[in-house]
Each structure stands twice: as structure tokens, then as C-alpha cells.
Amino acid sequence: MIYKNLFFLLYSFILFSLSFSLDGDVHDFFLPNGLKVILQERHGAPKVAVSIAYNVGSHDESKEKRGINDIVTKAIVLEGTQLYSNKKLSKRRDEYGAGYGDNASYDLSLFWTEIHIDGLDFILDVESDRMTGVIINDDVLEKMKERYSVDWNEWKKDEVGFAFKNALDEFMPKGHPYQSLWPDPSQINSLTTKSCLSWYESYYSPNNAVLVIVGDVKPIETTRMIYSYFGDIPSSDDIPPDPSLSVEGIELTASMSKHSASSKYFTFPGGVIGSFFYMPSAREDDAVILKHITNIIELSIEKRDNLFKRFSKNRRLFINAEVQYITRLGYSGFFLYSFNVFKTGSVNKINKQILSTLKYVGNNGIEDKLLKQYKRLELLGEYEEYYAYNLIARRLIYAELILGDYKYYNRELEILNELTNDDIKRVVKKYFTNDNRKTIVISMNDDKKSWYTPIVSFVANQFVLRLWDPDK
Amino acid sequence: MKILLKYCFCFLSFGLTQNIGDGDIYDNSWALIIGINDYENVPDLHYAVEDALAIKNMLINEFNFSRNNVRVLIDKEATQSNINREMSKLLKSADVNDRVVFYFAGHGETEALGLEEVATGFLMPSDADVENLYFSAIPMEDLRNISKFSKAKHMLFLVDACYSGLAAVNTRGLSTNSPNYIDKITRENARQIITAGQKDEKVLEKDEWEHSAFTKNLISGLKDKKANSNGDDFITASELGFYLQEKVSLDTENSQTPQVKRLTTHEGEMIFLSKSEKTKQKTDDDLNLQELVLKLSQQLNNSQSQIQNNQIVIKPGSIGLYARNPSKEVMIVRVFYRPSGLAYVAKFKLNIEAADELSWSRVSVIELNDVLEIPGETKTGIYNYNTGIID
Numbered sequence: 055m056i057y058k059n060l061f062f063l064l065y066s067f068i069l070f071s072l073s074f075s076l077d078g079d080v081h082d083f084f085l086p087n088g089l090k091v092i093l094q095e096r097h098g099a100p101k102v103a104v105s106i107a108y109n110v111g112s113h114d115e116s117k118e119k120r121g122i123n124d125i126v127t128k129a130i131v132l133e134g135t136q137l138y139s140n141k142k143l144s145k146r147r148d149e150y151g152a153g154y155g156d157n158a159s160y161d162l163s164l165f166w167t168e169i170h171i172d173g174l175d176f177i178l179d180v181e182s183d184r185m186t187g188v189i190i191n192d193d194v195l196e197k198m199k200e201r202y203s204v205d206w207n208e209w210k211k212d213e214v215g216f217a218f219k220n221a222l223d224e225f226m227p228k229g230h231p232y233q234s235l236w237p238d239p240s241q242i243n244s245l246t247t248k249s250c251l252s253w254y255e256s257y258y259s260p261n262n263a264v265l266v267i268v269g270d271v272k273p274i275e276t277t278r279m280i281y282s283y284f285g286d287i288p289s290s291d292d293i294p295p296d297p298s299l300s301v302e303g304i305e306l307t308a309s310m311s312k313h314s315a316s317s318k319y320f321t322f323p324g325g326v327i328g329s330f331f332y333m334p335s336a337r338e339d340d341a342v343i344l345k346h347i348t349n350i351i352e353l354s355i356e357k358r359d360n361l362f363k364r365f366s367k368n369r370r371l372f373i374n375a376e377v378q379y380i381t382r383l384g385y386s387g388f389f390l391y392s393f394n395v396f397k398t399g400s401v402n403k404i405n406k407q408i409l410s411t412l413k414y415v416g417n418n419g420i421e422d423k424l425l426k427q428y429k430r431l432e433l434l435g436e437y438e439e440y441y442a443y444n445l446i447a448r449r450l451i452y453a454e455l456i457l458g459d460y461k462y463y464n465r466e467l468e469i470l471n472e473l474t475n476d477d478i479k480r481v482v483k484k485y486f487t488n489d490n491r492k493t494i495v496i497s498m499n500d501d502k503k504s505w506y507t508p509i510v511s512f513v514a515n516q517f518v519l520r521l522w523d524p525d526k
Numbered sequence: 527m528k529i530l531l532k533y534c535f536c537f538l539s540f541g542l543t544q545n546i547g548d549g550d551i552y553d554n555s556w557a558l559i560i561g562i563n564d565y566e567n568v569p570d571l572h573y574a575v576e577d578a579l580a581i582k583n584m585l586i587n588e589f590n591f592s593r594n595n596v597r598v599l600i601d602k603e604a605t606q607s608n609i610n611r612e613m614s615k616l617l618k619s620a621d622v623n624d625r626v627v628f629y630f631a632g633h634g635e636t637e638a639l640g641l642e643e644v645a646t647g648f649l650m651p652s653d654a655d656v657e658n659l660y661f662s663a664i665p666m667e668d669l670r671n672i673s674k675f676s677k678a679k680h681m682l683f684l685v686d687a688c689y690s691g692l693a694a695v696n697t698r699g700l701s702t703n704s705p706n707y708i709d710k711i712t713r714e715n716a717r718q719i720i721t722a723g724q725k726d727e728k729v730l731e732k733d734e735w736e737h738s739a740f741t742k743n744l745i746s747g748l749k750d751k752k753a754n755s756n757g758d759d760f761i762t763a764s765e766l767g768f769y770l771q772e773k774v775s776l777d778t779e780n781s782q783t784p785q786v787k788r789l790t791t792h793e794g795e796m797i798f799l800s801k802s803e804k805t806k807q808k809t810d811d812d813l814n815l816q817e818l819v820l821k822l823s824q825q826l827n828n829s830q831s832q833i834q835n836n837q838i839v840i841k842p843g844s845i846g847l848y849a850r851n852p853s854k855e856v857m858i859v860r861v862f863y864r865p866s867g868l869a870y871v872a873k874f875k876l877n878i879e880a881a882d883e884l885s886w887s888r889v890s891v892i893e894l895n896d897v898l899e900i901p902g903e904t905k906t907g908i909y910n911y912n913t914g915i916i917d
Contacts, residue, residue, distance in 0.1 A: 081815055083815075083816075083819050084862065084871065084891055085823070086823045086826055086864040086865070086866055088869075088890065088891035090888075090889075090890070109888075109890075136603070137598055137600070142600065142601070175583055175587070176579075179579075179583065182593065261890065261891055262890075264888075273815050274815060274818055277815060277818055277819060277822070278587070278818070278822065279587060281822040281823075281825075281826065282586050282587050282593065283586075283593060285822065285823075285826045286592055286593050286594050286826070289891075291893075292850075294851075295848060295850070295851045295854045295874060296874060296876055296887060297877075298877035298878075299876065299877060299878045300877045300878055300879055301879065302879070334879060334880065335878045335879055335880040335884075337878065337880040337881075337884040337885065338880050338881065338884065383876070383878060384878050384879070385879060454888050455888060458873075458884070458886060458887060458888050459888060459889075
């Protein structure tokens, strides 16, 4: 009788799961204060990755509080707590040979460490201390504002990078929670200690966090430690709900953003013309397929293969290009930008060619050879990452917070295994349309242009640059 | 029903306390832990900080000290004024049925003052000035005075410092053969001190130990239960002291002899709940992770159980509204049984451009009264504490 009742109580209390797609036993449970814990045993190397992520990002900031999450995470990382000041923490981490970092993005705020297994106790102490004891006062806030201002001014010196930032910011629909991760310093300066403290107390609490531990751990022993360190921390009772991330009914932005900038890396004129496409939420399988397509295009640029040649018209329209995919819980983004030297390039021609190439892919798919090569490379990458516990922990966190469940941890690989040209054709047709595209134009070093620049440009682009490949 | 539930909890807690637990002796456990490597005016030490952090972790992980009740001062934080301030806070916080551990790892100094024939010992804070010890350091005699001001039942000072032998005075404790020995020592007050050495001795730290001789053996004595000389369930401060005397003397080839003394005439003993390794191993092996999580949660919420019969809850799969923002829909995934009271594991509806089934948040814990029923739509039932089933 007792056993029967006990069974039901236990079952009710905790839902344990062994993931089928994860390599190594996975256990998950909630502490009574709401902290979600995901433990994965991997015993191949005597180390452990500890990542803690909070379900808060810049998308939670109201107009009056732009940049507040960045400032609070900076205070956590750069100031620390009474017990673990930044200096002391760095010293102790070095003693353990730890790798560590943090990332405050649109949708989440993450702190990660990878350390020898002997350091697990120490890291749990640090992370639990950060959940309660971060110092946020007038002095700290002033320091963080000063630092932000210094970083901002430093960045501003890189006019091209800054123009990119401005262009991407311009493409963020007004009134949508996704706004610049780098707001103007005047907005940062308007933040108060009280609002920062209240932000920290509301969001950086156990019931808004996920603790992921991957590595050479013993579940029983580790669970005891987790309870010791995190069990007493009170939960927050005023976590605001997630805002609406839908773009429905929100006015979209202008279709073109033009900038002129001086490059600190090049002394000659040049230009960047980019296409930005709005993409679906990371939740959709299409978003994963689109991310794979982005990687395939990147590979084709790197290999200078037929797809790249088609995009660039055999490098006559531009000599190089880069692609990027920004994954977010709300809408995501695809970005392809072309690069030219001695000229900016023709916006109309490049835009037309990019769209016609994508249309070609929509009709014909990717060359089998390239697709196979990409799949093999990704699989090899997986093997290489087998002992990168930190990457595994971060993937689990991403799956839990962005995809809604850590069990989707392997989704990218699963979709890749099944990926066919039919999938590629379908999503390319659906999302790469002219209506969905924004254009960025950055002309560089216009002041360096002179009467002979067109001649130099013609000679360089037709006879030198197009035939010269630094990778070969 | 309540009885049955309690029975279940007792069953789950079987491995923790055979006859008596820390919680039966003390309401709360407090600690002030100080470790100083980095001195402003005297040569640095190498392992005092490591020692302090190791002691802190041991108290939290092995001896049920609540993390919130353990204060640590390291290096430059450990100034004279900060130590006094934290000591004062500790004295105010600790109540009549509590225990307090004070641990200091750092330099000590000795100076003959004025007409005093006997030299006075001092604990050296990070900002101590050797030329002005009385006003910049903490006189060892102050430990005795401090202990008198506290209401705590048991206080233990562990001083891992040079010349630290000066603070102690000889007073007898109860013989272990006394009738009802355990009962008496846990009821009686105690003010005990264990120092790393006698006066004129210097404490030893070694790279191979990564600790001082004193703290190395302090950890093995408590954490590995080696100080449990009579094999019962407890380690007393006296047992610990005798263990340290033997082991530290051995490790330091008799150049350092820890002193175990009482600061007052009280005859109680600070108790550290001890379980033999064999018992502990059996306990852990017998529990699977699910049982352990429930047991640990029960310990956390021991004093807060709010079990209600006939608790009405929303059924899993049903949708309600978030009370704090009624425009938000909440889907109940399951009812989360916590010893402190039921809650929901639930998902929020997200407003994103994704298919309906993909637009729910991750699961999180939500309090029962934070979910409102939607009349005519939300399905409710009564949570059965015996079975975990919602009828």
C-alpha cells in the first residue's frame, strides 16, 4: 500500500526522462523554488560544463528600459558578488583552468563554464551566489554606464561595423520587442539603480532559470550539491510574462538602408550591398532548414563553387560574400552581403542576381555534390564536438528556452539527416521573395575616390581580383 | 490521510536520521568563515583562502548549514571592521537553540602589552598593522568575550593561525561515561575553541596538501568522519580536537600541537552529525534520483508543509488564464507535488508566428493561485494526495 502511494507521489512530484536522442543519461527535475535542472552524464572526459540561463533578454525591455538587461548582465559578470568579485573569480577560474563566457541576447541571458570536475562545487557556489548576491548600487551602475559609453565610442570608430548595426536596427519593426541590442548611450544613461535592481530581482531568480550540467558527474552526488546551493534561494513572485513577439499588425520598415562609412581596415574605396530577409520563428522546422541552407551557401562561398559563381555572376558583380542566419524565438533573419573593392557595385544588378539565384535554387535545389559534402562536414563536426560538453550544455539550454523543450536538442541534426532538395526548394520559394527583402548599401571610403578610380576598378575587378583567390 | 503522507515522508527520510538529526539538536546553524592569503602589511599565506572555502563547502554540503547562514570573508574583505561587523551580525542572528562555528585561517601574532606579563595573542585581519596590533587586530581574548554575548547554545571557534594557543583556558567537560551523556551535552551550552597550535608554535602549510596541516585534518576529521573515535552517530568538538591533536602533531613532526579548550565553564559539546561511511553509502545506494529529489525537497520544506485535503486543481491538458496577466493563456502540463504545497508545471501561450502547437513556452512552475479557471472551459478535479491522481 505504502509503496503504491509512494509511487504515485513520486511520479507526481517529478517527471524523469531519459532522452532517446541524447548520448548519455539525462535527468531533469524542478527544485521546489522552480529552478529547472537538466543533468546529462558524459564520462568520456573528467570535466563538467555548467550553464545557467535566465528566461530574459532584450525582448523583455520596454521602451524606457532599453539596454537594461545588458547592463544587469554586465554587472553580474564584471562586478560580481560580495563573495566572488570579478577579480577573485577570474583568479579561481584560472586555477581550475576553466573556460567561461556569457551571452545576453534577444531571448535569453546565459552564463557558462567548462571546468575540471573538481571545480563543480566551486562553480555551483558561484552561480548560486550570482542568483542572490550581485552588487548593484549607484557606483556599480555608474561604472557600467561608463564602460558602455567607452565601448560604444570605440565601436563607433569602426564606421563600417557601426553602419551595419544601424542598418540592421533600422530593419527592426518599430514597436516590436526586438530592438537594438546596442541602444544609444543616452538611453543607457537614463537607467536608474532602482530599476536595474528590480530587473535583477524579478528575472534572475530560480523560477526563471534553467541549470544545465553536462559531464563526468554522479547524479546523486550532484543533485545533493544542487539542493545545497540553490535549494534555499527564494523564487520571484513578480516575473512578467513574455511579451508578444508577433509582427502581425506592426508596420514594417523601409526597404532600403543606405550608409556611407570610412573603413579602418582598407585604405581604398569599396562597398557592401546586402540583402536581409525576415525568417520564421526558431520553433518552425522551416527555420532549421533555412539555417542549413545558409550554411550550404556559406560553404559554396568558401569553396567558390557553382552556387557562389551564380550568385556573383562569376565574381563580376562582387568578389566576395558572407551569409548569416540570426535565430530567434520571434522572427529570425537571413543576411547575405556582397563585398567589392574600388567600387560599391550596382544595387539593382546585385539584388536582381541574388534573387534570381535563390529562385534558381527554389526551382532546382542544391547540387547533390554540395549537399552531400555539407551533410558529411556537419556530421564530422558533431564528432568533433563530442567532448565539447560546454557546447552540448548550451545546445540543451537553447532547446529548452527557445524551442520549448530540451528534448529538441538534436533537432538540427535530425532535420539534416532527412533534408532533401524538395524541402530546400519549398522553403526557398516560400521565404526568399522580393516582398520579404530589405537592402543594405554601405559605400566605403568615398573620400578616397578620384578621377582614376573607375579605371583602377575596371582593371582590378575584371583582370585581377576576379581571377585571384586568396584561398587558393 | 495526513498520517499516511507523513508516513511516506518518514519512509523517504529513513537514511538521513537513524535516531536523531542535526535538526533535532539545533534550530539553525550559523558560521563566519575567514581566510586571508593576501595581507597588506605582513607576508602573504598560500592556502588560507582555499582552507576557508573548503570549510565553507563542507559545512554546507555535509553538515546541513544553510547557505544563507554561512558568511565568508576572504582576503581584502576580511578587514578588522568587517570581521567585527559580521561577528556582531552573527551574534544577533543566532538564537538559543542554534549553533555557531567561527573559523579563521590567517596570520596570528603575539605581543606583550604594557604591565601584562603574559603576551597577548591576536588574529590578524587583512589590514592589520604589526606595529599597532591592539588597535588593528583582533585580540584572542575577545573570542571569549564575544562568546559570552551570544545566545547560541553551542559555539565552536576553529583558529588556524600562528601563535593561536593563547586564547584557550583549561576547563573540564563531561566524561563520556556520564549517564545520558549525549542528552546532556546537547542540552548544555558550550563555548569551545580548537587552535592550530600552542603559543610559540607556527602553523604549517604544504603544497602537497594544498591546505594547512590543521585544516587538512579538520576536513578529514569531519568530512571523512575520521574524528568519530567511538563509532557512534556524532562527532563532538572534543572528539574533533583530540583527533586534530594526534594527526596534526604527526603531520608536523610535533612542531605543532593543537589545543582543545573551553572558553567558559559550560559543559555541553558542539555536535556534528556523523554517519559511518558504510551507512552513508547504503543510504545513497538505496535511493534513486527521484527519491533523493523528494527527500531533499522535504528537508528544505520541513517546517512549511501545507497539505490540504480536497485540493481543487486544474486538470493536465486543460487551459486557464494567468492571474497576473489574464490576457495570457496557461496550459497545465501536470500538477507539481512539493512538500511545501502543490503547484502547476505549465506552459504559457506565446504570441509568435509559429504553428499553434509550437507556440507554447517551455514548462515552468506556477503557483496554484496564479492560474484562473475559464468558466465553462477549464476542467478541474480534486487532487488525491494518496495516489497523485486528479479525480
